[in-house]
Amino acid sequence: MNIALLGYGKMGKAIEEIALQKGHNIxxxxxxxxxxxLTTANLQQADVAIEFTSPQSAVHNILxxxxxxxxxxxxxxxxxxxxxMVQQKCKELGGTFLYASNFSIGVNIFFELNKKLAExxxxxxxxxxSMEEIHHTEKKDAPSGTAITLAEEIIKISQQxxxxxxxxxDVPNELSITSKRIDPAAGTHSVKYSSDVDDIEIxxxxxxxxxxxxxxxxxxxxxxxxxxxxxxxxxxxx
Ligand SMILES: NC(=O)C1=CN([C@@H]2O[C@H](COP(=O)(O)OP(=O)(O)OC[C@H]3O[C@@H](n4cnc5c(N)ncnc54)[C@H](OP(=O)(O)O)[C@@H]3O)[C@@H](O)[C@H]2O)C=CC1
Ligand SMILES: O=C(O)C1=N[C@H](C(=O)O)C[C@H](O)C1
Numbered sequence: 001m002n003i004a005l006l007g008y009g010k011m012g013k014a015i016e017e018i019a020l021q022k023g024h025n026i027x028x029x030x031x032x033x034x035x036x037x038l039t040t041a042n043l044q045q046a047d048v049a050i051e052f053t054s055p056q057s058a059v060h061n062i063l064x065x066x067x068x069x070x071x072x073x074x075x076x077x078x079x080x081x082x083x084x085m086v087q088q089k090c091k092e093l094g095g096t097f098l099y100a101s102n103f104s105i106g107v108n109i110f111f112e113l114n115k116k117l118a119e120x121x122x123x124x125x126x127x128x129x130s131m132e133e134i135h136h137t138e139k140k141d142a143p144s145g146t147a148i149t150l151a152e153e154i155i156k157i158s159q160q161x162x163x164x165x166x167x168x169x170d171v172p173n174e175l176s177i178t179s180k181r182i183d184p185a186a187g188t189h190s191v192k193y194s195s196d197v198d199d200i201e202i203x204x205x206x207x208x209x210x211x212x213x214x215x216x217x218x219x220x221x222x223x224x225x226x227x228x229x230x231x232x233x234x235x236x237x238x
Contacts (some may be wrong), residue, residue: 003049003051072096075100077101102215132189143179
């Protein structure tokens with residue numbers, strides 16, 4: 001496949017390495033310094049675009065891909081308030097879109113474990129659930145997109161929590177997410193149920209960015225020649 005990389009930072013470069021190893025071509029590498037190359041004509045040379053930029057630029061870039069008729073995989077976090085509008089636009093324009101807050105297979109398994117644990121803990125009133133995420137200091141958004149996905153799944157199932165907050169909280173209905181920024185953390189997420197007698201904790205620790213990048217390339221291969229809105233659950237058949 002011919003791939004356009006929208007965002008050529010830490011993730012763009014990690015994705016390039018894996019895409020090349022798998023025999024794909026990178027035909028466009030867009031970053032802050034060459035935005036003039038981000039044109040419909042250039043995008044149309046690609047079979048698929050992979051977007052890992054910043055919360056401020058993601059929506060513009062995704063809509064440009066829809067307008068150019070190019071399927072787009074997006075991993076940029078921190079713009080979720082506009083997700084409904086973006087998915088609607090994709091359908092209206094007959095586009096192709098796949099977003100994931102986390103592309104790694106490990107985290108997608110972790111998402112399923114989180115749901116299962118939340119179900120098991122639903123009636124255990126002596127436990128309080130809280131979360132922590134740790135990332136490198138260049139990260140622009142907090143809490144991480146992955147933490148938001150985990151929290152929203154817990155809130156859907158829990159009989160006690162109905163909102164998440166990005167600070168310590170002992171208010172019973174608030175799910176507390178603590179964000180720490182420590183170099184060179186590639187991404188650690190934990191969900192902890194604590195009682196007076198014990199704790200149950202699940203943790204996922206990314207050792208590097210290769211898992212995210214491999215998942216993003218897999219997603220790009222999956223959406224090639226498809227139309228509609230997809231998720232990693234479609235890719236991984238969960
Ligand atoms: N879903 C997932 O699995 C993962 C998601 N992420 C998310 O991906 C995003 C990017 O992360 P990361 O690669 O670490 O960040 P970096 O800051 O390393 O890279 C961002 C890149 O985007 C470029 N950029 C900035 N503005 C624009 C624009 N308007 N159009 C095109 N490119 C632009 C930057 O250009 P320049 O270099 O010139 O500044 C840079 O190349 C973040 O939102 C992060 O949370 C990260 C890892 C995994
Ligand atoms: O910015 C990062 O680095 C990461 N961002 C994603 C997120 O916000 O969850 C995924 C991963 O944790 C790395």
